[in-house]
Amino acid sequence: MDDKKTAEIDFDTWSEVARTNPEAFEAMRLKAIEDVIAGAPEHNRERLRRLQWRIDQERRLARTPMAACMRISRMMWRAVLGPNGLNDRLAELQGMFSGDAESSPVEPQARADVLLFARAND
Numbered sequence: 265m266d267d268k269k270t271a272e273i274d275f276d277t278w279s280e281v282a283r284t285n286p287e288a289f290e291a292m293r294l295k296a297i298e299d300v301i302a303g304a305p306e307h308n309r310e311r312l313r314r315l316q317w318r319i320d321q322e323r324r325l326a327r328t329p330m331a332a333c334m335r336i337s338r339m340m341w342r343a344v345l346g347p348n349g350l351n352d353r354l355a356e357l358q359g360m361f362s363g364d365a366e367s368s369p370v371e372p373q374a375r376a377d378v379l380l381f382a383r384a385n386d
Contacts, residue, residue, distance in 0.1 A: 282289040301312045319336055326332035344350045
């Protein structure tokens with residue numbers, strides 16, 4: 265978000281609306297999100313909508329606003345530090361430019377714990 269856009273968001277106003285009129289706050293929030301997505305280049309909009317859907321699902325699953333914040337923060341950190349995240353992609357690029365074969369493309373680890381469940385009586 266550029267400086268012009270952040271200047272339009274007054275934290276105190278948004279905070280007051282969130283406390284006194286949650287429905288109006290939600291409408292403002294949705295409009296601000298839609299404005300950002302609509303202002304993005306066309307080729308990025310679908311991906312941004314999908315990301316926003318994931319964020320909305322994390323918010324929906326959380327019991328409190330703080331829990332939602334923590335869930336979204338974990339989601340972002342996984343995107344950076346998790347398997348095939350930004351950190352892995354940067355290491356891959358660095359390996360490509362330095363010629364270091366060990367830093368070349370990171371293969372995802374195929375590993376999963378399989379849980380056995382007892383069959384329920386039908």
